[in-house]
Amino acid sequence: MTDTVPTPVDHARLRLGVLGAGGIATIPEGVLPNMHHLAGEVEIVAIADSFHERAIEAAARFGIPAAYSSLTEMLASAELDAVANLTPIPAHAATSLEILEAGKHLVVEKPIATTLADADRIIELAASKGLTVVVAPPDMLYSPYVEAKRLVHEGVIGKVAFARVRSSHGGPGGGPQGWPFDPSWFYQEGSGPLLDMGVYGIHEITGILGPAKRVSAFAGTTEETRTVRGDGPFSGTVMPVTTPDNNLFMLDFGDATFAVIDGTYNVLASRSPKVEIFGRKGVINVITPGGPDLEIYRTDVAPGVDGWIAPNLYPQLQDERRAKLRRALLIAQLVDSLRSETRPTLSAEHARHALEIMLAVAESAKTGRVVELTTTF
Structure with missing residues (x-):
């Protein structure tokens, strides 16, 4: 583990990087089309996608200054406080760990990981570095x-x-x-x-x-x-x-x-x-x-x-904020948590419990027995 410390956050405006320019990032109810409602609170400074052309297209469409072909490149080149991890499910754990290792706060799509061991690593790494993790769904x-x-x-x-x-x-x-x-x-x-x-x-x-x-x-x-x-x-x-x-x-x-x-x-x-x-x-x-x-x-x-x-x-x-922000509500949750210095409602611990349930579903269906749960939140 490196000794990277969290990037100091200017609570007036969070500098955000986005990893993944696919559907959850770009569809009408997704993150990027609704970020303008957080314009005074969050600045999207970079986007990365392994399909570089897709990152370039999203950057042009949403006015993002820089587009990268990898998370590693974005973390090394862009000045970021946090990263929104919008990658496909199998990539969540490895990319989230890389983001936290770089000292950035994390918003990650559901589920938090596909194994409890990876979920534990994400929670432990964030705690050791004083970083906040927000996990979908909202x-x-x-x-x-x-x-x-x-x-x-x-x-x-x-x-x-x-x-x-x-x-x-x-x-x-x-x-x-x-x-x-x-x-x-x-x-x-x-x-x-x-x-x-x-x-x-x-x-x-x-x-x-x-x-x-x-x-x-x-x-x-x-x-x-x-x-x-x-x-x-x-x-x-x-x-x-x-x-x-x-x-x-x-x-x-x-x-x-x-x-x-x-x-x-x-x-x-x-x-x-x-x-x-x-x-x-x-x-x-x-x-x-x-x-x-x-x-x-x-x-x-x-x-x-x-x-x-x-x-x-x-x-x-009536929930005007929900209606306006849609999936960008995840980013708003990070901003709110950092400003209030409180644990997010969409906590990594809750996401880990949900993951344990999903893994237990697979085990129960395979073995035909009731599976006991060990995690809480």
Whole structure:
């Protein structure tokens, strides 16, 4: 380990480097198109991508002064306080460790790594250098989840019995819209819907209920190949599926509180709530398509009457910052944490717990047994 110390941060304006110029960086809801909302707080000074032309194109499009062909080159040449690591899932650990070794604060896409050993190294290295790590997804910054957590912990729906969490879609390249990048890698070993999508539901329900204790799971592959749909440049591409594309699992939080979560590429459409939490005195629905962001069902909402409370007492939760920043909310979380000198809500420890759950899902599905969890946050 080197003795590199953190770069002093001018809290008036964070100098940010971006690693990766792919979809999560450039799509409309991604990081770069929404960074102008942080113009007074963050300056993007460099971008790097192993496909140098892609970095050059992104730099020209978003007014970034310098474009590099590697992380190593960017770290050596650019004056940075932090790096946003937007690389594909298999590259997260090695690149994050290099960023931290260089003494830079880190924002990294989900999941934090693909092994617990690498997640531990990231946490330990950041701590030893006094660096802050923010890990996607940003869901626990969104008002409906913050409010759901408050309501659960204040006992509004009584003791929680179980939750259902929807954390899937139809798979990259599986929709009628054109897919701008080759999505094949999402279906390969080292990626897949559990790491790509299941991570959202895991973060949401553990963010609301707290750390889980045990995992039981099923997993399998529904089809050996997938074909990219739509009219994009990769339309018709046949993609081998070498990792399970269908994961269903249960978390045990102790005290007879459970959650059922899906992490698949097999949900083409759904009208069910994103999260349903069932308590002894009521129910919380989070993000109902076509409805309010939050719904609550209460027993005895009036004498002798049970019913839904929405939107009168719990109106749709407006979150202007969320709407404006989209994925750039991750960068805002780093800025907020550095300014307040507090641990980020999107902590590396929470991300490590989510990763342990995902690894336990794979182990449980393979062995047919319940897997005990050891991490917390």
